[in-house]
Structure formats: structure tokens, C-alpha cells
Amino acid sequence: MIGISIAALFGLAALCASVLWFLWRESVAAEEAHVGGLASRLGARTEAIILDVRNLLRDFDAAEEARCSPEHLARLQEAAISRPWLRAIGHWRADQRLCGVGFLHGRALKPPRADRIYDSGVIAWWPSEHTEVGGVQLFIIRFGDHDAAIDPRMLLELDPLGGRQAGLWVEGLRLAAQPWDAELPAPESLPVGLSVDTEREVVMSRFSHHDVLPVDVVAVEPLARFWDRYLRTLAIGSGIGTLLVGAWLYALMRYTRHRLSMATQLRHALASGRIRARYQPVVELDSGRCVGAEALARWTMEGGEMVPPDTFIPIAESAGLVHEVTLAVLQSLLQELGDLLRRRPDLSINLNLCPEDLKTPHFDQQLIAALARAGLENGAIKLEITERALVNTDTARDMIRRFRERGHQIAVDDFGTGYSSLSYLASFDLDVLKIDKSFVDAIGTGSATSHVIVHVIEMANSLGLRTVAEGVQTPEQVEWLRAHGVHYGQGYLYSPPLGAQDFIDFVAGGDVP
Numbered sequence: 001m002i003g004i005s006i007a008a009l010f011g012l013a014a015l016c017a018s019v020l021w022f023l024w025r026e027s028v029a030a031e032e033a034h035v036g037g038l039a040s041r042l043g044a045r046t047e048a049i050i051l052d053v054r055n056l057l058r059d060f061d062a063a064e065e066a067r068c069s070p071e072h073l074a075r076l077q078e079a080a081i082s083r084p085w086l087r088a089i090g091h092w093r094a095d096q097r098l099c100g101v102g103f104l105h106g107r108a109l110k111p112p113r114a115d116r117i118y119d120s121g122v123i124a125w126w127p128s129e130h131t132e133v134g135g136v137q138l139f140i141i142r143f144g145d146h147d148a149a150i151d152p153r154m155l156l157e158l159d160p161l162g163g164r165q166a167g168l169w170v171e172g173l174r175l176a177a178q179p180w181d182a183e184l185p186a187p188e189s190l191p192v193g194l195s196v197d198t199e200r201e202v203v204m205s206r207f208s209h210h211d212v213l214p215v216d217v218v219a220v221e222p223l224a225r226f227w228d229r230y231l232r233t234l235a236i237g238s239g240i241g242t243l244l245v246g247a248w249l250y251a252l253m254r255y256t257r258h259r260l261s262m263a264t265q266l267r268h269a270l271a272s273g274r275i276r277a278r279y280q281p282v283v284e285l286d287s288g289r290c291v292g293a294e295a296l297a298r299w300t301m302e303g304g305e306m307v308p309p310d311t312f313i314p315i316a317e318s319a320g321l322v323h324e325v326t327l328a329v330l331q332s333l334l335q336e337l338g339d340l341l342r343r344r345p346d347l348s349i350n351l352n353l354c355p356e357d358l359k360t361p362h363f364d365q366q367l368i369a370a371l372a373r374a375g376l377e378n379g380a381i382k383l384e385i386t387e388r389a390l391v392n393t394d395t396a397r398d399m400i401r402r403f404r405e406r407g408h409q410i411a412v413d414d415f416g417t418g419y420s421s422l423s424y425l426a427s428f429d430l431d432v433l434k435i436d437k438s439f440v441d442a443i444g445t446g447s448a449t450s451h452v453i454v455h456v457i458e459m460a461n462s463l464g465l466r467t468v469a470e471g472v473q474t475p476e477q478v479e480w481l482r483a484h485g486v487h488y489g490q491g492y493l494y495s496p497p498l499g500a501q502d503f504i505d506f507v508a509g510g511d512v513p
Contacts, residue, residue: 028194031226035164035194036207039217043209046155046168046175049085050213053141053148054122060089061144067091068099076101085154087138092145102149109133109140109149115173126173127152139175152176164221171214187216196223263319265301266312270321275299275328277336278497279349281506282468282490285482290507292382294350294490295333296497297325322354327366330381334374336500340507341380347507348382350411355388358399368406378407384434386413397428404429411468415456426463433460435486437471443480457484 056079065071068091076089080102088109090100095110111130114123121144127137131149139150155168155176165182168175177184190206197204203226209215269275279293299307316322333349341347357363371378383403385396400410411432412425425433435456442450460467469481472491481489495506 027226031203032194032205035205035219039205039207039219040209042156042168042217043207043215044211046170046215047209047211047213049150049155050141050170052083053086053150054143056089057122057141057143057146057148060091060146067093067145073099073101085150086148087133087136087151088149090147092142092147109138109147111140116171126175137180153178153180164219166217166219169216169218172216182220184218184220187218190218262312262315263321266299266315266319266321269299269301270324270328273328273332274301275325275332277329277332278499279333279337279503280490280497281495281503282350282488283494285469285478285486285489291346291488292348292350293498293503294384295329295352297329297352298497317354317356323356323360323363326351326353326357327370330367330370334370334376337503338374338376340504341376344507345377345380348380348409350382350384352384352386352413354386358385358396364399364402364406379409382409382411382432384411384413387415401429404431414470425465430463430465432468433465434468434470437491440469440471440473440477440481440491443477454484457486461485 060075060079063072063075065075072091076091080086080089086102088100088102090097090109092098097109109131111125111128115126116122116124118124123142125131125140127139129137131138131140133149136151136153139152141148141150152168152175156166156178165178165184167177167182167184169187172188174184185204187206187208190204192206192208194203194205196202201223202220203223205219207217209217266275276298277295278298279295281290282292282294283289284291297309297313299309299312301307313322313325316325330351333351337349341349367381368378371381385400404410409431410429411434412430413434414436415433433456435453439450439453439456442453444450457467466487467485468488468490469477469486470490472478472481472489472493474493478489478493498506
């Protein structure tokens with residue numbers, strides 16, 4: 001239950017975090033696309049206006065008509081009318097404005113030292129109190145004997161940034177803002193893209209346009225307005241998140257109910273004796289004589305349904321019932337095959353032990369007591385131990401030693417699928433090595449595994465271990481195994497797992513081909 005609760009908490013936290021992350025990324029991506037597109041258009045527009053005014057002033061400077069003549073003034077007037085951002089165009093001689101057109105006609109703008117003087121001859125004054133006329137700080141460009149006054153407010157016309165405070169910088173100098181007195185961070189203080197100032201609870205964005213002139217646009221708005229704008233996205237995402245959380249809880253409840261139900265049913269099955277043994281014969285390859293069987297746990301539910309071992313064994317392990325399963329199989333085989341084993345001392349039944357069996361106090365005494373009640377010698381039960389059980393070497397080695405001293409043979413089950421090597425097995429007192437079915441299946445295929453089995457057999461023989469091949473299915477496999485010195489085999493070629501009476505009949509049938 002603790003594990004399930006932790007899984008539920010982690011699952012809910014992961015789902016909520018995923019939904020929030022999704023909502024945030026979607027909102028940020030949409031905002032970046034929107035503001036970035038606007039900023040790019042504003043930058044391109046600003047750049048185009050500045051270059052247009054520069055080229056216009058160059059044309060006026062190169063014109064041959066007399067300055068301040070009606071023709072000259074008409075050209076100036078035409079240029080000013082066709083460009084709504086222009087407030088005035090004037091003609092200068094030295095520091096005197098001789099004539100001009102526009103809203104500032106007759107006014108002489110004489111700001112102090114210029115902000116920029118370019119090699120091309122263009123001189124520029126950025127908006128400041130020195131360029132202010134009628135409450136508007138103008139952007140002034142001069143070339144030759146003409147100048148032009150640009151209203152920077154027109155560069156952010158029609159509120160294109162959707163109510164945000166915004167500013168426009170050209171060559172690192174602030175050219176325009178909305179509102180004009182907005183307190184905005186300098187572009188170089190912000191990363192490109194969107195960023196959040198949690199202390200001030202604002203969302204800030206910076207985008208640049210550097211085709212010809214370095215133009216930067218900075219926008220700032222309250223974080224609450226940012227979320228309000230994406231309320232629909234939030235609502236949709238919250239709905240998706242709620243569905244995901246609901247689905248997770250439903251799946252977890254179903255899984256938990258199933259696991260708890262299966263664990264409860266398994267307890268009842270153990271108590272009512274529904275965990276029984278079935279027996280897969282082990283055959284001597286050279287003679288075809290049956291020398292015993294491996295006892296396999298099987299669970300038949302009250303309705304007759306069979307529960308596969310790969311389903312209920314993990315449940316038994318997680319519920320702490322796997323040792324009870326081992327004892328149930330032992331009790332079943334002693335009840336069903338006790339008479340056979342007393343009559344046939346040359347037979348032995350293999351009992352599978354799990355790592356928990358080797359850790360259970362007094363398990364060896366339980367085994368001795370059960371055999372004594374059945375009137376059987378210890379040698380009637382051969383113990384199969386998985387490689388995984390050998391990892392805890394001190395405990396396993398001590399238990400294995402006691403088993404062998406009492407007459408039990410010890411087999412390592414499914415060799416090659418676990419952790420150990422043959423040199424590692426040499427440190428244990430063992431009798432039999434069972435070769436995993438995956439190696440037997442590879443016989444004659446030419447795969448890498450088919451070559452490994454040869455070395456396994458040779459090294460097992462060098463350690464004095466008898467070998468049993470699992471999963472034998474074809475006569476060709478039998479011939480190959482015989483030729484390479486394998487002693488025993490089990491598999492569907494000989495027989496599937498059998499009930500007690502069928503196994504007794506199988507033994508009574510004599511040798512098999």
C-alpha cells in the first residue's frame with residue numbers, strides 16, 4: 001500500500017507538472033511567435049523609414065533647382081505629404097534654416113552635438129529634450145544642406161503590441177516608446193525571447209532585427225495579463241490535465257484492486273490447497289529412462305481457471321507469499337508422489353527454491369520435518385536454486401552446504417540468464433547445472449548462442465557437474481546434446497508438465513525414445 005500510495009503521488013505530480021509545462025511552453029511559444037513577428041515587422045518598418053529619409057535627403061542635396069524656389073518648396077511639400085511620419089523638411093545654409101515645409105515650417109531646430117555622424121555624411125539626433133517641439137521629441141536626420149524631422153511615435157503606430165509597454169532602439173539608442181515615458185529595460189540587459197521577472201511579476205520580451213541597422217524591440221506587460229490572454233489555452237490544458245489525472249487514478253485503482261484482489265485470492269488458494277504441483281519428467285538422454293521430474297507450481301481457481309505462473313509468482317513475491325508457495329508445492333508433491341518415491345528410491349523430484357526461501361529462518365528444518373512426516377529420505381528431493389539466489393554468497397553458501405550435508409542434491413536452474421559465471425559457481429558445493437532453454441533453442445542455428453552452449457557444457461563437465469538441458473523439443477537436439485556429453489533433458493519432446501497420476505503412469509511406461 002505504501003508503494004502504491006507513493007506511485008500515486010508521483011504519478012499525479014508528474015501529470016500536473018507535465019500539464020503545467022505544456023501550458024507554459026504553448027503560451028510562451030504563442031507569445032514569442034506573436035511578439036517576435038510584430039517586432040520583426042516594426043524593425044523592418046523602422047529601418048525602411050530611416051533609409052527612405054536618408055535617400056530622400058540625398059536626392060534633395062543632389063537636385064539642381066534653386067534652393068527655396070517654388071519648384072524646390074513644391075518638391076519638399078510633396079515629399080512631406082506622402083510620408084505621414086515626417087513632421088518637417090528644411091533647407092539650411094551654415095546654421096541658418098532658410099526655408100522648409102511641414103508642421104514646423106518657420107521653426108529652426110538647432111540641437112547641440114549630434115548623437116551619430118556617419119562616414120556617408122549623414123548626421124542624426126535621437127529624440128531628446130533638445131529636439132522637442134510642441135511636446136514631441138523628434139528624430140532628426142541631416143544630409144548636405146537638408147534635414148528631416150521624424151515623429152518617432154509613428155514608428156509604433158496603431159498600438160501594434162496590444163497594450164503592452166514597448167520601446168524601440170536603433171543602434172543601442174532608444175528611438176521610440178509606448179507610452180513615451182515608459183520605464184523599460186535596455187535591450188542588452190535582456191536575453192532574446194521571453195523572460196519572466198517574478199519579483200516584479202512582469203513578462204519581458206526582446207526581439208531584434210539586424211538586416212541593415214541594428215534594431216531592437218523590448219515589450220513589457222504584467223504577468224496576470226499574459227495569463228489572461230491565454231485563458232483559453234489554460235482552460236483546454238486544464239481539461240486535458242484533469243482527464244489525464246482521472247485516467248491515471250482510474251488505471252491505478254484498477255491495477256491496485258487487481259493486485260490486491262489477486263493477492264487476496266492467492267492467500268485463499270494457499271489456505272485451501274489450490275496451489276498444487278505438476279511434474280515435468282527429467283529423462284536420461286543416453287538410456288531414455290525417466291530419473292525424476294521438476295515440480296512446477298500451478299494455481300487452479302475455484303471456477304477451474306488456470307492462473308499462469310508468470311502471473312501469480314510476481315504477485316506472490318510482492319505480497320511476501322512466495323515462500324508459502326514453495327511450501328505448498330512441497331506439500332503437494334509429498335502427498336501425491338510419496339508412495340512412488342518410497343517404492344522408487346532411484347527417482348528424485350526437483351523443488352524450485354527462490355531467494356526468499358534461502359533467507360527464511362529454519363526453512364531447512366521445515367524441509368526435514370516435511371520429509372520425515374512423509375517417510376522419505378532427503379535424497380528424494382533435489383533442490384533447484386536460481387542464479388539470482390547465489391548473489392548473497394554468504395547466506396546461500398551456508399544454506400547450500402547444510403542441504404548437501406543432509407543428502408539433497410543441488411541444481412542451478414536456468415544457467416546463463418542470471419548473474420553468475422561457471423568460475424563463480426566453482427565456489428559453491430553444487431551437483432547439477434541446468435542449461436537454459438534459450439541455449440537449447442539455438443542448437444544448429446549458427447547463432448552466437450549456439451557456440452556458447454559448447455563452452456558451458458565443457459566447463460560444467462570440468463567442474464564435475466552433471467548437466468540437464470531444458471526445453472528439449474526435437475530429436476536433432478537430443479542427438480546434439482548426447483554428442484556433447486549432456487546427461488539429462490526435459491521438455492515437450494518427452495512430455496509437458498503432468499498431473500500426479502499421469503506422471504506415475506509416465507514412469508511406469510518405462511523408457512522413452
